[in-house]
Amino acid sequence: MTALLDIADLSKLYPLRRGLLATLRGGEAPMLRAVDGVSLRLAAGEIVAIVGESGSGKTTTGKLVTLQEQPTSGTIRFEGRDVLGLRGAELKDYRRRVQMIFQNPYEALDPRYTILRTIVEPLEIHGVGTPGERKDVAEAMLAKVDLRPTSRFANRYPADLSGGQLQRVAIARALVLGPKLVIADEPVSMLDVSVRAGVMNLMLSLSAELGLASLYITHDLAVARAMSTRIAVMYLGAVVEEGPTETLVSGAAHPYTRLLVGAVPEHRAGSRRARVRLTGEATSVSSKPTGCRFAPRCPRAQAVCTTSVPAPVRIGEGHWSACHFADEVAVGG
Amino acid sequence: MTGNLFRALASRAPFWISAAIIVAAAVIALLAPFLPLADPNAMEGAPYSPPGAEHWLGTDNFGRDILSRLIWGTRLAFTVALVSSAIASLLGIVLGSIAGYFGGPVDAVLSRAFEVFLLIPSFFLVLLIVALFGSNIAYTMVAIALTTWPRSARIMRAQVLSLKQRTYVQAARAVGASNTHVLLRHVVPNGLGPIVTDATILMGLAILTEAGLSFLGLGDQNAVSWGRMIFEGQRQLRLAPWMSFFPGLSLLLLVAAFNLLGDGLNQALSPQLRRLANRVTPRKPLDLSAAEAEPTPAAPMIAVRDLAMSYAIGTQALRAVDGVSFSLAKGESLGVVGESGCGKSSLGAAILQVLAPNARLEAGDVSIAGRPVLRDGHTVRVDGKPVVDALRWKDASIIFQSAMNALNPVMTIERQLSEAYRLHRPEATAEQARARIGEVFELIGIPIGRLSAYPHELSGGMRQRVMIALSLLHAPGLVIADEPTTALDVLVQDQILGEIDALRRRMGLSLILISHDMGAVAETCDRVAVMYAGEFVEIAPTDVIFDAPRHPYTVALLSSLPSVTGPRKPLTSIPGETPSLTEPITGCRFAARCGRSTALCREQAPPRHVAGAGHEVLCHFPVGEAAP
Secondary structure, rough: OOOOOEEEEEEEEEEOEEEEEEEHHHHOEEEEEEEEEEEEEEEEOOOEEOOOOOOOOHHHHHHHHHOOOOOOOEEEOOOEEEEOOOHHHHHHHHHEEEEEEOOOOOOOOOOOHHHHHHHHHHHHHHOOOHHHHHHHHHHHEEEEOOOOOOOHHHHHOHHHHHHHHHHHHHHHHHHHHOEEEEEEOOOOOOOHHHHHHHHHHHHHHHHHHHOEEEEEEEOHHHHHOOOOOOEEEEEEEEEEEEHHEEEEOOOOOHHHHHHHHOOOOOOOOOOOOOOOOOHHHHHHHHOOOOOOOOHHHHHOHHHHHHHHOOOOOEEEEEEEOOOOOOOOHOOOO | OHHHHHHHOOOOOHHHHHHHHHHHHHHHHHHHHHHOOOOOOOOOOOOOOOOOOOOOOEEEEOOOOHHHHHHHHHHHEEEEEHHHHHHHHHHHHHHHHHHHOOOOHHHHHHHHHHHHHHOOHHHHHHHHHHHHHHOOHHHHHHHHHHHHHHHHHHHHHHHHHHHHHOOHHHHHHHOOOOOHHHHHHHHHHHHHHHHHHHHHHHHHHHHHHHHHHHHHOOOOOOOOOOHHHHHHHOOOOOOOOHHHHHHHHHHHHHHHHHHHHHHHHHHHOHHHOOOOOOOOOOOOOOOOOOOOOOOOOOOOOEEEEEEEEEEEOOOOEEOOOEEEEEEEEOOOOEEEEOOOOOOHHHHHHHOOOOOOOOOOEEEEEEEOOOEEEEEEEEEEEEEEEHHHHHEOOOEEEOOOHHHHHHHHOOOHHOOOOHHHHHHHHOOEEEEEEEEHHHHHHHHHOOOOHHHOOOOHHOOOHHHHHHHHHHHHOOOEEEEEEEEEOOOOOHHHHHHHHHHHHHHHHHOOOEEEEEOOOHHHHHHHHHHHHEEEEEEEEEEHHHHHHHOOOHHHHHHHHHOOEEEOOOOOOOOOOOOOOOOOOOOOOOOOHHHHOOOOOHHHHHHHOOOOOOOEEEEEOOOOOEEEEEOO
């Protein structure tokens, strides 16, 4: 089976500023390894979540796939074709089939555009239909994202709508061109709890109805669990564990994932658990790591963890973990 | 949007006066050819006639009518103002946008060009033009435009630089829009505001420059200009002061009007300045004698009754906290959960009276450690000093969400903490302060070596720990933590919540944890209050809130949350939106979104229903009773 999206060994390095003296002294310039050798495959219609903390490179990965940023190395294939070499009409066609939903709905819509015009614009850019047809398609889309009656919303401006409604508009705009893949970067993290579930359910039902594949980027493991069938956990630019959602949540095989699962506070009485004492915070990597990235914070790190980069260990069907002790961790260690 | 702008301008007299002056002058200038005026260049009157019936403003040395010349001069002033500021703005918009949008070498070259043009004095440029081509009003206008456009260009460049980072601009690109499309449809239209504002100031500047040039004899010799009139008048200042007085006054009025108009627009468009305009006068404080403010023995750590606070938003009042009551014993912890805008942060600020300029305490009583700090909405003072000021930090402290904003970036951590310590204990020496800071750091797990660091040298989690240390310096009995971990990553959040919890147990602290995160509250608090639209709709022991909630909002909120370790269940959403708190609300605030609501709910405010020990519900038909 060819994957819909096939990312292989993708990296994005940003040069770090250094002082005049260091520049004069020469040597290798320090680079921020925002994304460092990420590989990921998505089948048509599949929803994969990328979970990670700030600085894990999850957002940059999304930007690379939507070509908002050029990767330093690696390949991105969409329906078997290399995406990075696309130019002109082919590039425009790719942009049509791969859409993006952004985190901040208050910022994602032009304040001077009415809601209807916002949704019509992508159709205009791609020259779809006549002006009348575009308007009809856009109105149908508004109804699809439950902004009904559409006449109540069509001619209003973003400033008149709430966060949840704005995110529905953003979803409508992303879907109006009939994409095959949607990259959603924390689409509900800025929404209030009471409207969050509505937007999540909407995305799930539309994905099923339209056969959409999604790359769902989030810091929230609970949201990732509700939204995806597979989860990739990123830490400091690299995927450290990947697996089917339920397997990963209940039987994580990487110490970082284990900690992450344990750190999410549960909204149940008496839910306080014994905490693993964890030291330090994630610090960005500026040179090629010689060992495991998580070793400095890992409660079970051994000597080998700082001297050798762990290779992915296969745990089960579609489940692997980049940890020297993956097998032990997986059985609950 | 236009409506908002209009409202923001409505209360500004200088703006409307200057607008009226400009409109009146413009009408006169437009009508000049149709008014029964003498020919401005005709030398018909007697020279040096003072203002009188025949020549209202007198005549000049050639016997020309001053009124007529003044009005024709207005025409010239407007022409110069409009044409040169239009040229300057247009050039500025085009070149500034290109520089800002494309950046890199394009920006580098254009930015240097802006700077070079800014350095050319307009007088020098006009001198050059006059020397080369002769004097002509068109050349003057072009010269003025050429020396002022870099100002617009720099404004536009800055606008575009910030706009191109906006998500909606990136969104348009991601959808496949071309650079031209993005620039013309999304970036430029959104960046024009300040350019328009600045154009009015440019107009004033242009009029002044033209007058100055004419005064020096560099203007168009054939045009009737105020500057030229002043120039001709100044030689006859004693003989015929009216010759220069009237054009001088007109010049002053019109230029001042343009500048005030620009200022007014600028203020109306700038949110920071607009917020200041909403400053409210607080209610009168209540002075008590020291004896009256003595602590009540055996009082709870904090008692709050019917507390209400509002914000002035334009001409409206938003009741953010509306009748909240609770009390907290020593060592007890209360979680306040709710969605954004429900008033939970305002509640924390209202309790300790840390108020925004547009916030006002409206009603209620608050006492901390038995001492009254608020009575009937009036701040309690003893000897002219608010009691709460003496209690804040020493007996009750607050931890804010954004640690970076709360710390001074140019002072070391040690100095900030030491100052905070000695502020309330002036007798303490630097060594004593240091010793206490050391104790607190050890308690929270900050390496003592970090004391000499500046805030930016610390990680987010470490900064938040410093804020917690600050709040614990004086060993207060009560700590209010307002979203203390929201900006942090989940692993760090977990640690800090754990540390707050451990500290509370060890030191017998009373804690109010304000959070949008039900999970954070569930793990840390004895009791939980659910806040909705300014009210506590339900308050109960933590296990009761989660296991047997009675308010329909609490129930709905809990079933809309995804879980990591619990059973995977479909999420239910709450329809509708939270009500606006600037409008009066009749009946239950949740009625419009509630599946159980009836006519009664929409008409009558719900009663406070006691559902069990320490369990109160603000509902006509609590969940678990027979449905209506």
